[in-house]
Amino acid sequence: MIPVAKPHIGNQELMELGKVLASGCAAGTCPEVELFEREFAEYVGSKYAVATNSCTSALHIACLLLKANEFKRTAVPAYTFPATGSAPMYCNAPISLVDVDPGTWNMRPDALSMKHKIAIPVHSFGNPCNMPEIMDNAHDRGISVIEDAACAVATTLNKKHTGTFGEIGCYSMYGIKEICTGEGGMLVTDNEEHYELAKSLVDFGKTSSMPLPKFEHLGYNYRLSAIQAAIG
Numbered sequence: 073m074i075p076v077a078k079p080h081i082g083n084q085e086l087m088e089l090g091k092v093l094a095s096g097c098a099a100g101t102c103p104e105v106e107l108f109e110r111e112f113a114e115y116v117g118s119k120y121a122v123a124t125n126s127c128t129s130a131l132h133i134a135c136l137l138l139k140a141n142e143f144k145r146t147a148v149p150a151y152t153f154p155a156t157g158s159a160p161m162y163c164n165a166p167i168s169l170v171d172v173d174p175g176t177w178n179m180r181p182d183a184l185s186m187k188h189k190i191a192i193p194v195h196s197f198g199n200p201c202n203m204p205e206i207m208d209n210a211h212d213r214g215i216s217v218i219e220d221a222a223c224a225v226a227t228t229l230n231k232k233h234t235g236t237f238g239e240i241g242c243y244s245m246y247g248i249k250e251i252c253t254g255e256g257g258m259l260v261t262d263n264e265e266h267y268e269l270a271k272s273l274v275d276f277g278k279t280s281s282m283p284l285p286k287f288e289h290l291g292y293n294y295r296l297s298a299i300q301a302a303i304g
Contacts, residue, residue, distance in 0.1 A: 079247055079248070079252040079254075080252070081252070081303060085302070085303050088104075088302040088303070089299065089302045089303060091302065097298060099295075099297060099298060101275070101281075101295070103298075104298035104301045104302050105123050105295070105296055105297075105298055105301045107301070108123060108296075108301035108302075108304050109121040109122060109123050109258070112251075112258050112260070112304075113260060115233075116225070116233040116235055116236055116241070116260055117232065117233050117236055118233075118235070118236050118241070118260035118261065118262060119261070119262040119264070119267070120260065120261050120262070120263075120264070120266075120267035121258055121259065121260045122258070122259045122260075122267065122270040122271055122274060123256065123257070123258055123274075123295070123296035123301060124256070124257040124258065124259060124274055124294045124295070124296060125255060125256060125257065125293075125294050125295060125296055126155075126244070126246075126255055126256065126257045126294075127155065127220070127222040127242050127243060127244035127245075127246070127257035127258075128155040128158065128159065128257070129257055129274070129292070129294040130242035130243070130257040130258060130259040130294075131155060131156065131158075131159035131192070131218065131220060131242045132158075132159045132162050132163070132292075132294075133259055133270050133273050133274060133292075133294065134159070134218045134240040134242055134259060134270075135159045135160045135162070135163045135165065135190070135218065136163060136273060137240060137261075137266045137269060137270060138190055138216045138218065138239065138240070140159075140160045140163040140165035140189075140190055141163040141164060141165065143164070143165060143166065144160075144165050144189035144190050145165065145166045145167070145168060145187055145188055145189055145190075146160040146165050146166070146167045146168070146188065146189070146190040146191070146192060147167075147168050147170045147179070147183065147184055147188040147190070147191040147192065147215070148160070148167050148168065148169055148170065148192050149169070149170060149172045149177075149178065149179040149192075149193065149194050149196075150169040150170060150171060150172055151172045151177050151196065152194045152196070152220070153194075153222065155220075155222075156192055156194055156220050157169070159192070160190065160192070165190070168187070168188060170183035170184070171183045172196075176196065176199055176201075177196040177197070177199075178193065178194065178195065178196050178199065178200075178201040178202070179191070179193040179194065179201055179206065181202050181205035181206045181208075181209050182209065184206070184209045184210060184213055184215055185213065186213050186214075188213065188215050189214070189215060189216065190215065190216050190217075190218065191206070191210055191215050191216070191217050191218070192217075192218045192219075192220050193206050193217065193219060193220065193238075194220040194222070195219070195220070195221050195222075195223060195224035195227060195234045196223065197223055198223045198224045198226070198227050199224075199227075200224065200227050200228075200229040200234050201219075201234075203219075203229055203234070203237040203238075204230070204237075206237075207237055207238070210238075216238075216239050217237070217238030217239055217240075218238055218239065218240045218241070218242065219234060219235045219236075219237060219238045219240070219241040219242065220242055221234045221235035221241050221242060221243050222242065222243060222244035222246075222249070222257075223244070223249070224243075225243045225244075225245075225249060225250045225251050225258075226250045226251075235260055236260065236262075239261065239263065239266070240259060240260070240261045240263075240266065241259070241260045241261070242257060242258070242259055242260075243257060243258045243259075243260070244256075244257055245257060245258065245300075245304055251304055252303070252304070253296065253300035253301065253303045253304040254300060254303065255300070256296050256300050256304065257296075269289070272288070272289050272291060273289060273291045273292060273294070274291070274292060274294040274295055275291060275293075275294075275295055276291040276292065276293060277289030277290055277291025278291065
């Protein structure tokens, strides 16, 4: 098989991985994960970041945060990876496959309409969508925006990182991405309430650990492990 891309895992990653393994704390609740989240948020210029085990998981959580499960019709580009459309469908939200620009394969800003309540523009191949126009059209129509930046963790538009224009951004750290953890994802937001709920939902709905674990939401096992965070 000819690989699409080869991950760059060198001595620094091996050293950080060794530290985690030697610490005896390798799970998704270990300090290495929170460190990775803080560094990632700083890198893209977002207030908060939540590590997940895939971008698909991040997209699912993002749809839940924006209440897609309240039958909110979601605009998805007609050209994208299946996960973009699967995430709102996990929430039983109807989706609309909307037109893409034949020159960029990205969602056309004028494809959004009043029937849409959520839009998920995808930065195909790392090429940024026209986010200023998408956000203007979304604002005029009362549409919430989740950015699928699975292929665009290092992409900027007008000196602003993709994934930080909408309410929520989702990234992939799959084996062929710019930041590689083998499998993994990241959700970013500037909304503190979204951040707190996302942190809970990726960890079985847990809201506190001390003195005993407390679970208040229907959550998921979407955590990224400390082993993966060390590589990232």
